[in-house]
Amino acid sequence: MLKYTDYDIVFQEIPDEVTLAINISNCPNKCEGCHSPYLMEDIGEPLTIESLSMLLQKYKSGITCVCFMGGDASPFEVEQLALYLQCQPTPVKTGWYSGKQNLPSGFDISSFNYIKLGPYIGTRGGLKSELTNQRLYKIINREMIDITSRFWKQTV
Numbered sequence: 001m002l003k004y005t006d007y008d009i010v011f012q013e014i015p016d017e018v019t020l021a022i023n024i025s026n027c028p029n030k031c032e033g034c035h036s037p038y039l040m041e042d043i044g045e046p047l048t049i050e051s052l053s054m055l056l057q058k059y060k061s062g063i064t065c066v067c068f069m070g071g072d073a074s075p076f077e078v079e080q081l082a083l084y085l086q087c088q089p090t091p092v093k094t095g096w097y098s099g100k101q102n103l104p105s106g107f108d109i110s111s112f113n114y115i116k117l118g119p120y121i122g123t124r125g126g127l128k129s130e131l132t133n134q135r136l137y138k139i140i141n142r143e144m145i146d147i148t149s150r151f152w153k154q155t156v
């Protein structure tokens with residue numbers, strides 16, 4: 001079962017969106033230099049349709065996107081929660097930050113507007129680093145468009 005430890009309204013994790021970012025625990029990835037080691041523990045409250053629905057009711061007027069931060073131990077549960085959000089009368093956009101290099105076999109990207117892939121490597125940095133191995137994709141018509149450069153300083 002997915003569990004979440006905390007959440008926040010953030011502005012930079014997904015470009016052009018006001019995002020409710022939900023931190024999911026029990027991360028299996030063990031990235032060296034992990035920025036949030038507490039997320040490797042199996043802690044927090046169950047993240048279910050019911051708990052997600054309560055968060056949505058509370059924040060939906062102020063957000064444009066919900067992003068699941070983690071959940072690699074149960075990616076198909078993340079997929080189901082994203083599908084639930086997209087089926088709402090007033091849908092919000094959906095994002096997923098995965099620490100895996102690739103999507104799981106059989107994963108349906110059509111429930112997502114954004115997906116981040118790639119483990120955290122301390123020497124290469126996160127999405128804001130031009131050296132990063134991580135990639136943020138925007139999903140348009142089931143195509144994954146790499147928009148990682150949106151995080152980098154524009155020179156023009």
Ligand code: SF4
Pocket residue numbers: 027028029030031033034035036037039040070098099119120
């Ligand atoms: S994916 Fe994130 S939380 Fe998981 S080990 Fe890597 S840096 Fe830590």
